Amino acid sequence: MLTRAHGTSTITETIYPRRDTHVAGQRAFGADITTDGPHIRVRGPVRLHPADVHGDDIRAATAHVIAALTAHGTSTIRGMHHLRRGYQRLLPTLAALGAHATLTTPENPHP
Known part of the structure; x- marks a missing residue:
């Protein structure tokens, strides 16, 4: 959602060190997003484009759905x-x- 905001937004994670599993996928959508230790910076606004990504956990999958x-x-x-x-x-x-x-599954690749 921060890709739609004007300027730079910073998220700081102080509890879990790996809350950035969504960053690579968000970049695939075209997000201007960087990480620096516990900080994630998102610059916007940017127009996202379609991507083929993988959500490694619930947070990443949710972020990818929103993107x-x-x-x-x-x-x-x-x-x-x-x-x-x-x-x-x-x-x-x-x-x-x-x-x-x-939703498709490996057993049913065509919905």
Whole structure:
């Protein structure tokens, strides 16, 4: 969401040292995001574009879903199984809000 804000936003993580697993994926979407120890800096606004990314944990997968919703085009997010921990009905809820989201599995690659 900070990619939409004007200027530089800084997030400082003081509890968990690896709360930056989403950074590489966000860069793939076109985010101007950097890390420096516990600090994550996001410069904006930037226009995000579709990407093929992997969410390594629930926070990363959620950040990638939000980025995909703001990007114009079709994105692929792997690692969506992490979202089942806290967001079991995320895709139906997003669809009810007008998002075009499809869940595929390795056994069913075509929805």
